[in-house]
Amino acid sequence: MWTVTQLTFRKLKEPAFFLMLAFALMAGYAVSEMDPVSDQVAGNAILSHLLGRQPGSEPVLTSTFAALLISMLLACFTGAVEIPREISGGQIQHWLSKPISRSSYLLGKYFGILLICAAFFCATELSVILCHYARTGAFFSAKLIARQFLMMSMFVPYTAVILMFSCCAGDIAAIIFTLLYLLFSLLFNLIPILIAMLPEGFAGEVEESIFVLYYLFPNNLYFLLDFPLFGIVSGMLLLYSVSIAAIFLLIADYQFRHMDLSKRG
Amino acid sequence: MSERPEKRWLLLLFAAILALYFVSEAFLRQATVARINPAAVAMDEILAGLPDPIRNRISFRITLLQLQSSLKNAGSPGSKAAALCALASFHEAEKTGEHMPYYREVLAAYKDQPEAYPVYIRFLFEPEGRNEGVTEAMFHEYQKKLPAEEKFYAWTSAYNKLRGLEDEFTPNADRIARFLAPLNDIPDPPFLEYSPLFAELARFARLSGRGEMAEAAMKTADQCAYKRSVTEFLMQQEEDRKYREEMENRKTGI
Numbered sequence A: 001m002w003t004v005t006q007l008t009f010r011k012l013k014e015p016a017f018f019l020m021l022a023f024a025l026m027a028g029y030a031v032s033e034m035d036p037v038s039d040q041v042a043g044n045a046i047l048s049h050l051l052g053r054q055p056g057s058e059p060v061l062t063s064t065f066a067a068l069l070i071s072m073l074l075a076c077f078t079g080a081v082e083i084p085r086e087i088s089g090g091q092i093q094h095w096l097s098k099p100i101s102r103s104s105y106l107l108g109k110y111f112g113i114l115l116i117c118a119a120f121f122c123a124t125e126l127s128v129i130l131c132h133y134a135r136t137g138a139f140f141s142a143k144l145i146a147r148q149f150l151m152m153s154m155f156v157p158y159t160a161v162i163l164m165f166s167c168c169a170g171d172i173a174a175i176i177f178t179l180l181y182l183l184f185s186l187l188f189n190l191i192p193i194l195i196a197m198l199p200e201g202f203a204g205e206v207e208e209s210i211f212v213l214y215y216l217f218p219n220n221l222y223f224l225l226d227f228p229l230f231g232i233v234s235g236m237l238l239l240y241s242v243s244i245a246a247i248f249l250l251i252a253d254y255q256f257r258h259m260d261l262s263k264r265g
Numbered sequence B: 001m002s003e004r005p006e007k008r009w010l011l012l013l014f015a016a017i018l019a020l021y022f023v024s025e026a027f028l029r030q031a032t033v034a035r036i037n038p039a040a041v042a043m044d045e046i047l048a049g050l051p052d053p054i055r056n057r058i059s060f061r062i063t064l065l066q067l068q069s070s071l072k073n074a075g076s077p078g079s080k081a082a083a084l085c086a087l088a089s090f091h092e093a094e095k096t097g098e099h100m101p102y103y104r105e106v107l108a109a110y111k112d113q114p115e116a117y118p119v120y121i122r123f124l125f126e127p128e129g130r131n132e133g134v135t136e137a138m139f140h141e142y143q144k145k146l147p148a149e150e151k152f153y154a155w156t157s158a159y160n161k162l163r164g165l166e167d168e169f170t171p172n173a174d175r176i177a178r179f180l181a182p183l184n185d186i187p188d189p190p191f192l193e194y195s196p197l198f199a200e201l202a203r204f205a206r207l208s209g210r211g212e213m214a215e216a217a218m219k220t221a222d223q224c225a226y227k228r229s230v231t232e233f234l235m236q237q238e239e240d241r242k243y244r245e246e247m248e249n250r251k252t253g254i
Helices: A002-013 A015-031 A045-051 A062-089 A091-097 A102-136 A142-168 A171-188 A191-197 A205-214 A232-257 B003-033 B043-048 B052-073 B077-093 B100-109 B114-123 B136-144 B148-165 B173-185 B194-207 B211-224 B230-252
Strands: none
Touching: A002 A015, A002 A102, A015 A062, A015 A102, A062 A091, A062 A102, A062 A142, A062 A171, A091 A102, A102 A142, A102 A232, A142 A171, A142 A232, A171 A191, A191 A205, A191 B003, A232 B003, B043 B052, B052 B077, B077 B100, B077 B114, B100 B114, B114 B136, B114 B148, B136 B148, B136 B173, B148 B173, B148 B194, B148 B230, B173 B194, B173 B211, B194 B211
16 A cells, blocks of 8 residues: 555656646745635624634634645646556556555555645745745744644545546546536535524524535535644544545445446556 | 445445545634624625525515514504514515415404405405405495505595506596495595695596586595695604603603
8 A cells, every 4th residue: 555655656756747846836925824714704793703813822824725726636647647647557456466465556546646745735834934934034933834724624525526536537537527526515514603603593494505515525614624733623634525525435435345447447 | 245245335434534624614604704894894795796596585584584573573453453464464575475374364353454455455446256345335434544654645546557457548537436426425635635626527428428426525635735845744754753752851850
C-alpha cells in the first residue's frame, strides 16, 4: 500500500507539477497580506455571525483559503484521472499481479493524492509565511500557523470524494462530477444552519427533505469556523472529516472491487 | 464461506462510520448555530440566505402561522371575523383549496360584523349555488349597518368587482344602476372618494333612464368633492386615539 502511495506522490517530479507549484508559490506571495476570512465576510449578516472572531481562537487567513482552493483543484485534476488512466494504460494489472489487494491499492492512491495536496498546501502556506516575514519583519504566531495547517483536514474528505468518482466514471467525467459535487456542497452549506435559526416548526416538512439532501454533502463552513485549536470542536471536526472520508472510501472500495478492470483497459 | 462474515463486518463498519458522521455533524451544527444570536439577525436576512423554492415555502408557513395566531388571539367577534377573512383570502391566493371553511364560518357566525365585508364581496355576483347565499339584496341590507370606513371600502370593492365582471365598453347600465342605487340613501357621505362612485351612479342611472336617481347622485357627487379623504379621516382617527391614550396615561400617572 505504501509503495502505491510513494509512487503516486513521486508524480510531483513531473514538469506539470513544477509549473503548478510555481503558480501556487506566486499565489501565496500575492495573497499573503490579505485579511482573515472573518473580516472578508463582515458585510454579510449571517456569515459575519458564523465566521466572526471568537475569543481565544485563531482566524483562518484568506491566503489559506486561496491555498486550499489551489490544492483542491489540483487534487481534483490529479486524483480524478489517476485510477482511470492506470486502468486504461494497463498499469493496474501490473499492480494487482503483486501481493496487494484492491483495497490496499485504493488506500495507497488515497494517501498518495492526500500527500500531493498537503505538499501543495504546505508550499503555498510557507510562501505566505515567508512573504509576510519579508514584508513585515515578523512571523505569524505559532498558534495562528497551526490553525492554518489544521485546514488541511478539509483534504481528508475531498480526496475520498475524488477517488470515489474516479472509481465510478472515466477521467474527464470524474473531474466534472467532482467539481459539480463541490459546487453543490457549497449550495447546501448554509441551509441547515439557517433552518436551525428559524423558530421551531417554521420550516415544517421542508426541514426533513432538505436535511436528507444536506447529509449527502460535506459542510465546508465547519472548516472555516474560528474555534480554539485544542478543544472539543476541533476534535469533532477531525472526526467529521475522517468519517466522511471513510464513507466515501468504503463506497469507492465496493465499486473498485466489483469493477471489471480488463474491460475498461 | 469467508465472504459473508466479511460482508457483515463491512456493513457494521459502515453503520458505525455513519453514526460517527451524524454525531460529529450534529455537534458541529449546534456549535455553529450557538454562535448566532437570533435576535441580532432579522428573519428576512435568514430567509434571504435560502434558495427560492425553500424560501417561498417557509414564507408561506410563516404567514400562515401568523394568521392562525391572530385568529387564536382574536377576542372580539369583529377581530375574529377579520382574522378568518384574512386566513381565507390567504388560502385562496395560495390555492391551497382550504379557504371555503373559513368563509363559511364568517357567514355562519359573524355575518353582521363590519369586518366581515370581504366575505360579502367574495361571493357577491357569483352564480346561484356558488354564492353561499350572498345576494345583492343581502349586501344592500348589510351595508346599512356598517360604520363609515367599512361602508366605503365595501361599496368601492363591490363596485370594482361588478365592473370587472361587466363588459368594459358596453356594460349593463341597468344592472349597475340597480346595484348602486342604495348609495343615494347614505345620508351625507363623509369622504371625498365617494364622489367618483356617485358620479358613476349618476352616469349609469342616466343611461338606464332613471333621471331622478341620476340627478340626486350627481348632487351628492358634487357635495363629496369638498369632503375630506379617507386617508385624512384615518390620520385624524389615529391622532384622536393617541390623544385619548395620552389623557388616559396622565390620569393614571404613567
